[in-house]
Amino acid sequence: MSRSKRIAVLGAGIMGCSVALGLARRGVAVTLVDAAPSPFSAASRWNEGKIHLGYMYSADPGLRTAAHMIEGGLCFRPLVEEMLDCSLEPVISGGDDVYLCHRDSVVDAKAMEAYLHRVSDLVRSHPQAGRYLVNVTRAGPSRLSPRELAEVSGASEIVAGFRVPERSVQTRWVADRFAAAVAAQPALETLTDTRVTAIEPIDGSPQGPWQLVTTDGILGPFSHVVNALWEGRPAIDRTVGLEPVPPWTHRYRLALFLRTRTPVTGPCAVIATGPFGDVKNYNGRDFYLSWYPAGLVAEDSGLEPPVITAESLPADEDLAAEVFRQLGTLVPWTASLPAATETLEVGGGWVFAGGQGKLSDPAATLHQRWRYGIERHGTYLSVDTGKYSTAPWMARELVDGLTG
Ligand SMILES: Cc1cc2nc3c(=O)[nH]c(=O)nc-3n(C[C@H](O)[C@H](O)[C@H](O)COP(=O)(O)OP(=O)(O)OC[C@H]3O[C@@H](n4cnc5c(N)ncnc54)[C@H](O)[C@@H]3O)c2cc1C
Numbered sequence: 001m002s003r004s005k006r007i008a009v010l011g012a013g014i015m016g017c018s019v020a021l022g023l024a025r026r027g028v029a030v031t032l033v034d035a036a037p038s039p040f041s042a043a044s045r046w047n048e049g050k051i052h053l054g055y056m057y058s059a060d061p062g063l064r065t066a067a068h069m070i071e072g073g074l075c076f077r078p079l080v081e082e083m084l085d086c087s088l089e090p091v092i093s094g095g096d097d098v099y100l101c102h103r104d105s106v107v108d109a110k111a112m113e114a115y116l117h118r119v120s121d122l123v124r125s126h127p128q129a130g131r132y133l134v135n136v137t138r139a140g141p142s143r144l145s146p147r148e149l150a151e152v153s154g155a156s157e158i159v160a161g162f163r164v165p166e167r168s169v170q171t172r173w174v175a176d177r178f179a180a181a182v183a184a185q186p187a188l189e190t191l192t193d194t195r196v197t198a199i200e201p202i203d204g205s206p207q208g209p210w211q212l213v214t215t216d217g218i219l220g221p222f223s224h225v226v227n228a229l230w231e232g233r234p235a236i237d238r239t240v241g242l243e244p245v246p247p248w249t250h251r252y253r254l255a256l257f258l259r260t261r262t263p264v265t266g267p268c269a270v271i272a273t274g275p276f277g278d279v280k281n282y283n284g285r286d287f288y289l290s291w292y293p294a295g296l297v298a299e300d301s302g303l304e305p306p307v308i309t310a311e312s313l314p315a316d317e318d319l320a321a322e323v324f325r326q327l328g329t330l331v332p333w334t335a336s337l338p339a340a341t342e343t344l345e346v347g348g349g350w351v352f353a354g355g356q357g358k359l360s361d362p363a364a365t366l367h368q369r370w371r372y373g374i375e376r377h378g379t380y381l382s383v384d385t386g387k388y389s390t391a392p393w394m395a396r397e398l399v400d401g402l403t404g
Contacts, residue, residue: 004223005028005029005223005224005402006028006029006030006031006221006222006223006224007023007028007029007030007031007222007223007224007225007226007402008030008031008033008210008212008219008220008222008224008225008226009023009030009031009032009033009226009228010033010034010196010212010225010226010227010228010229010232010236011033011034011227011228011229011230011232011233012032012033012034012036012038012039012040012182012190012192013039013040013042013043013044013228013230013385013391014040014044014174014178014385014388014391014392015044015228015230015383015385015391015394015395016032016034016039016226016228016229017032017039017040017044017178017179017181017182018079018083018178018391018392018395018396019226019228019383019395019398019399020032020182020185020188021083021178021181021182021185021188022083022395022396022398022399023399023402023403024185024186024187024188025185025187026399026403027187028187028402028403029187029189030187030188030189031189031190031191031219031222032182032188032189032190032191033191033194033196033212033214033219034190034191034192034194035192035193035194035195035196035215035232036192036193037192037193038179038192039178039179039182039190039192040175040176040178040179042230042349042350043230043231043348043349043350043351043388044171044175044178044349044388044391045171045172045175045347045349046171046172046255046257046347046348046349047171047255047348047349047388048168048171048255048278048280048288048290049093049168049169049170049171049174049280049288049388050097050166050167050168050280050388050389051073051076051077051132051133051166051167051168051169051389052069052072052073052166052387052389052390053066053069053070053073053074053119053123053132053136053164053165053166054066054067054069054070054073054119054122054123055097055099055116055119055141055164055166056270056272056273057069057367057368057369058107058111058112058115058116058272058273059106059107059273059362059364059367059368060367060368060369060370061107061111061115063118063119063122064368064370065367065368065369065370066119066122067122067370068369068370068372068386068390069369069370069386069387069389069390070122070123070126071126071128071393072387072389072390072391072392072393072394073132073389073390074123074126074128074129074131074132074136075128075131075392075393075396076132076133076169076389076390076392076393077131077132077133078131079392079393079395079396080174080392083178083181083392084174084177084178084181085181086177088133088169088174090173091169091170091173091174091282092133092134092167092168092169092282093167093168093169093268093280093281093282093283094281094282094283094284095267095268095281096163096164096165096166096167096267096268097163097164097166097167097168097267097268097269097270098144098152098161098162098163098164098267098268098269098270099112099116099141099161099162099163099164099269099270099272100152100153100158100160100161100269100270100271100272100330100331101158101159101160101161101162101272101273102157102158102159102271102272102273102274102276102330103156103157103158103159104157104274104360105159105272105273105274106273106274106359106360106361106362106367107272107273107362109159109160112160112162112272112273113141113143113160113162116140116141116162116164117140117141120140120141120164121140123136124136124137124140132165132167133167133169134165134167135165136165138165141162141163141164142162142163143160143161143162144160144161144162144163148161149161152267152269152331152333153269153330153331153332154332155329155330155332157329157330158271158330168268168280168282168288170282170286171388172257191214191216191219193216194214194215194216194219195214195215196212196213196214196229196232196236197213197214197215197236197239198212198213198236198239199211199212199213199225199227199236199239199240199380200213200239200240201240201378202220202221205378206240206241206377206378206379206380207378207379208221208222208223208224208225208378208379208380209221209222209223210222210223210224210225210379210380212225223379224379224380224381224402225379225380225381226381226382226383226398226402227380227381227382227383228383228385230350230352230385231250231305231349231350231352232304232305233352233382233383233384234248234303234304235303235304236382237375237382238303240377240380241377242375242377242380242382244303246301246356247301247354247355247356247365248301248352248353248354248355248356249299249300249301249352249353249355249356249366250298250299250300250301250302250305250306250350250351250352251296251298251299251300251350251351251353252296252297252298252299252305252306252308252348252349252350252351253290253292253295253296253297253348253349253350253351254290254295254297254313254314254319254346254347254348255288255289255290255295255323255346255347255348256287256288256289256290256319256320256323256344256345256346257286257287257288257344257345257346257347258286258287258289258337258341258342258343258344258345259285259286259287259341259342259343259344260284260285260287260337260340260341260342261340261341261342262285262340263284263285264281264284264285264287264333264336264337264340265281265284265333266279266281266331266333266334267281267333268280268281269331271330271331273359273367274359274360275292275293275358275359275360276291276292276330277289277290277291277292277294277295277323277326277327277330278290279327279331279334287337289323289324289327289334289337290323291322291323291326291327292359294314294319294322294323294326295319295323295348297312297313297314297348298312301356305350316344316346319346320338320344320346324337324338352384352385353366353369354369354371354372354384354386355367355368355369355371369386369387371384372384372385372386372387372390373386373394374394374397374398374401381398381402383395383398
């Protein structure tokens with residue numbers, strides 16, 4: 001049955017590659033199309049790799065965002081390990097995340113603590129709880145004592161700290177292995193440097209077949225199309241009559257990815273909740289650092305994201321200096337990183353979010369991140385990844401639906 005299918009998967013990030021690999025391994029002929037010169041070169045390569053359990057979203061106290069993210073986060077490790085046929089153990093961050101409550105946070109410390117406990121109850125009682133990157137069934141979040149808080153941040157802006165069992169993976173390592181898995185899959189044709197501009201039903205029916213209009217000409221016919229274009233998705237959906245439903249925001253964000261010459265000690269810290277930043281210490285030598293206002297290059301609610309030119313990007317050294325300055329004040333152990341740096345890369349990409357507003361506004365719908373998932377229009381499917389952490393889980397759902 002599945003052998004008669006020929007499926008176009010648009011976008012070679014974590015979503016498109018997970019779908020394409022899953023389909024190809026079940027015997028489906030797949031064509032994976034991306035505008036970039038190689039798979040995994042956009043947001044899925046250049047992100048922090050936090051495998052969300054929902055702790056981040058305390059400005060959505062109804063837990064809708066957390067509930068939407070937990071299962072994908074819990075299943076991330078086994079799904080990716082199966083796809084890549086290797087263990088993620090070497091690239092899982094080594095310690096719990098510490099959430100630091102900023103005095104200008106849109107959620108005060110008491111409400112944040114209550115929220116973290118409610119998320120923890122959801123996580124620990126989930127049937128998939130045993131599958132996360134690390135054991136999450138132990139004790140819930142713990143509030144740092146004044147002495148512990150002073151060790152992480154003595155800054156007057158930080159009013160409380162909470163340790164939670166949330167971890168991250170090093171996304172560039174994962175990206176390289178995904179790209180290799182895609183290249184090694186014989187049933188999978190990969191077309192790079194190919195921008196999709198429209199999708200057309202050949203006989204005028206949403207049941208297909210479909211053809212792709214691309215910068216390389218017309219491709220097809222395809223029995224099914226899966227649109228996993230992330231920032232490019234809404235514009236292509238519109239060409240098949242699937243009207244994007246607002247609100248949404250495209251934000252282009254940059255962060256620092258650095259490696260030190262010698263080990264540096266310090267906990268992973270997230271300054272919450274609002275337009276702040278964070279530091280991820282993966283293994284003592286590999287780090288991710290972000291300061292949101294400095295790394296936010298573009299923000300727009302148009303159908304298509306604005307074009308990012310070299311001129312619209314800050315100079316790497318200016319961005320790095322600002323990130324180090326801000327984090328060095330709030331998380332003092334990071335002040336030793338600039339002198340210890342061996343390599344520093346600035347990277348990032350688009351964040352497409354089903355919400356709008358400023359992170360400094362508690363009422364902004366951008367704080368709610370549950371409006372993502374899979375939409376169907378006949379044999380055309382469009383998937384809003386939502387988060388890196390939920391992509392493999394949604395991809396599995398898509399593959400099951402297409403091959404079941
Ligand atoms: C700085 C930063 C930090 C982040 N931190 C986290 C985190 O800690 N945890 C988390 O879960 N998520 C995080 N995210 C979000 C995460 O990166 C994304 O949710 C995820 O990578 C999206 O995956 P994707 O496959 O949908 O998109 P992408 O990886 O962006 O892939 C989409 C692909 O589509 C291609 N494309 C777009 N338009 C077209 C077109 N018209 N034609 C052809 N190709 C096209 C692009 O070239 C790209 O390769 C972060 C994002 C950023 C930028």
